[in-house]
Amino acid sequence: MKKLLLDKTHQAYHITRTLSYVGEYKLVQNFTKLFSPWVQVPDVPQDQRDKRDMILQDIKAMYEEDATLFSEGILPYSVLTPESPLKHLKRLPKIMLASVRMGRQRKLNITRPSHSEEGLPDYFKRNFHWQIDGYLSRESAELYNHQVEILFTGTAQAMRRLIFKPLYEAIKDKKPEDVQILEVAAGTGEISESVSKAFPKMNYTISDLSRAYLSGAQERLKNRKVNFIQAAAEDLPFKDQSQDVVFSVFLFHEIPSSVREKAIQEAFRVLKPQGRLIIVDSIQKQDMPDYQWALYRFPIDYHEPFYKGYTEWDMTQTLKEAGFGEPQTKRGFLTKCVWVDKP
Numbered sequence: 001m002k003k004l005l006l007d008k009t010h011q012a013y014h015i016t017r018t019l020s021y022v023g024e025y026k027l028v029q030n031f032t033k034l035f036s037p038w039v040q041v042p043d044v045p046q047d048q049r050d051k052r053d054m055i056l057q058d059i060k061a062m063y064e065e066d067a068t069l070f071s072e073g074i075l076p077y078s079v080l081t082p083e084s085p086l087k088h089l090k091r092l093p094k095i096m097l098a099s100v101r102m103g104r105q106r107k108l109n110i111t112r113p114s115h116s117e118e119g120l121p122d123y124f125k126r127n128f129h130w131q132i133d134g135y136l137s138r139e140s141a142e143l144y145n146h147q148v149e150i151l152f153t154g155t156a157q158a159m160r161r162l163i164f165k166p167l168y169e170a171i172k173d174k175k176p177e178d179v180q181i182l183e184v185a186a187g188t189g190e191i192s193e194s195v196s197k198a199f200p201k202m203n204y205t206i207s208d209l210s211r212a213y214l215s216g217a218q219e220r221l222k223n224r225k226v227n228f229i230q231a232a233a234e235d236l237p238f239k240d241q242s243q244d245v246v247f248s249v250f251l252f253h254e255i256p257s258s259v260r261e262k263a264i265q266e267a268f269r270v271l272k273p274q275g276r277l278i279i280v281d282s283i284q285k286q287d288m289p290d291y292q293w294a295l296y297r298f299p300i301d302y303h304e305p306f307y308k309g310y311t312e313w314d315m316t317q318t319l320k321e322a323g324f325g326e327p328q329t330k331r332g333f334l335t336k337c338v339w340v341d342k343p
């Protein structure tokens with residue numbers, strides 16, 4: 001009875017959340033059309049609209065799976081605490097204005113941020129998703145997660161939470177104080193807060209190449225036991241065999257193929273024997289024929305120069321070449337979680 005009640009609460013929470021993000025999606029889309037009519041706002045084609053029921057069922061299935069994380073006690077319900085509505089609403093006008101600027105950037109094909117920082121690799125200095133300043137400014141960091149949730153109509157957090165089952169399985173029998181978890185490309189800490197709430201006693205380090213995004217994460221997680229370090233996934237400043245788990249969320253589709261390979265090799269190097277690598281990222285070409293349209297349109301509409309290569313990448317082969325065993329996979333809507341152990 002209690003479980004049923006909790007599952008229903010979880011369902012109501014996500015329906016409300018998704019509806020509110022659908023509203024914000026429409027608002028931002030119409031605002032952009034009104035104030036930058038020359039911009040072609042990507043629309044969903046008719047054959048995809050016909051798949052609406054299938055898509056809704058697929059999202060529902062992801063939420064049902066997500067609910068088990070809470071009912072099985074892997075995640076505390078406090079993870080679902082929404083941010084202050086005032087803070088949320090204050091950000092919305094900024095997102096609407098940014099969307100007009102992003103439309104202009106797209107129209108003029110401005111793919112690089114107007115300023116740069118020393119020491120960053122060239123592939124990184126880009127306006128991914130037409131984000132103003134790419135990953136190089138506080139403004140971008142402030143808006144990023146809210147923009148992502150609007151784009152995915154509120155489903156992004158549940159997609160990110162796919163990491164939790166393999167993460168929990170990897171560390172549940174270890175003494176918490178001895179466990180080292182490393183998150184690579186944590187952004188502004190979108191999933192990190194939940195990880196730190198679920199495993200408060202573990203040694204948790206989060207890293208990202210963007211100083212601005214890492215500052216955002218530091219602000220968000222200031223009261224939690226977390227270490228922060230600015231670092232590239234392909235050149236991790238950690239000792240060999242020092243980590244029990246290395247994970248990343250939404251990194252691999254944004255890096256070139258040679259960097260993807262190096263990042264996997266680095267994860268292998270820093271993992272302890274029997275350590276686990278967990279990757280949450282977009283589905284790939286072979287994963288879900290019904291979503292091929294999204295895989296085709298996303299890099300065109302959102303300036304993602306490495307995305308097509310990512311969707312065609314043989315991840316399993318790269319993992320095996322690095323020394324890992326056979327990976328396992330779980331899909332949730334447009335995302336999949338791949339996990340694999342070091343022998």
Ligand SMILES: C[S@@+](CC[C@H](N)C(=O)[O-])C[C@H]1O[C@@H](n2cnc3c(N)ncnc32)[C@H](O)[C@@H]1O
Nearest residue numbers: 135185186187190208209210213232233249250
């Ligand atoms: C799409 S965002 C994902 C952020 C966050 N993990 C999330 O769940 O939304 C990609 C992140 O990867 C970071 N990034 C890109 N290339 C990187 C690299 N080579 N090493 C480390 N971080 C990188 C960016 O700064 C950005 O924060």
